[in-house]
Amino acid sequence: MANLEVRTEALSGCQYGEAIQIGGTAWNSVTTIHSISQADSIDAIFLHFWNPGTTDVVVNLILNPNDDTVQADVDASTVEVVVPAQADLWALQGDRFRKHGGGTAYTVAAYVDAGDANTVRFTGHFDRMTEAAVTA
Numbered sequence: 001m002a003n004l005e006v007r008t009e010a011l012s013g014c015q016y017g018e019a020i021q022i023g024g025t026a027w028n029s030v031t032t033i034h035s036i037s038q039a040d041s042i043d044a045i046f047l048h049f050w051n052p053g054t055t056d057v058v059v060n061l062i063l064n065p066n067d068d069t070v071q072a073d074v075d076a077s078t079v080e081v082v083v084p085a086q087a088d089l090w091a092l093q094g095d096r097f098r099k100h101g102g103g104t105a106y107t108v109a110a111y112v113d114a115g116d117a118n119t120v121r122f123t124g125h126f127d128r129m130t131e132a133a134v135t136a
Contacts, residue, residue, distance in 0.1 A: 011045070011124045012037075019050075021118040022059060024111035027074045030062065033108040033122060036099040040130055044096045045108060047124040049081065050088035057083050057116045062109045064097050083120050092124070 010017035013033045024030035036043050051057050058080050062068075065077040081091050097107050112120060 006127055006129050008125055008127050011047070011122075011126060014123050017123065017125070019121040019123045022110050022112050022120045022122060023117050024109065025114045025117050026111055027060075027062075027071055027078070028069075030068075030106070030109035030111045032106040033110055033124075034126060035105065036097060036107045038128070038130060039099050042096050042098055042129045043107070044094045044127040044129070045092045045124065046090065046094060046126065047092035047108070047122060048088060048090050049083045049120055049122050051083040051085055051120045053085055053116075053119045055085050057085075057112055057120050059083055059091070059120055060111050061091060062106075062111075063095075064107050065104060068104045068106060068109075094127070 011034045013031065014020055020031070022031045033047065034043070034045055049059060060078050061081050062074055062078050065073045067073045083089060099107065
């Protein structure tokens, strides 16, 4: 059994851990939430959405598509998350993802209807697990 090293960082879409608005409005025009750059790692992602608006917003959350340039692959990897008005929720709570080797620019991304652009915000972190030798 290999030893694992774990570290916690802000999502790659949240520079310095700050909250980011979801501005993407189509399957091929998304807001990147997180990208895994290391091929030998597993990221456990914790993703928090909040909606300061006065109406519920449907967030199309794309989870690790095989190829983000093919609509069928993106659609097959998309779940709808309803974020209630003036409320928040945890969309991912430690769900684990690996980097795909194919044509993906992101691991987790999102988009909303054009009328809801820049309403819902997200923040979060990930725990990255990589194989590493443990030294005393």
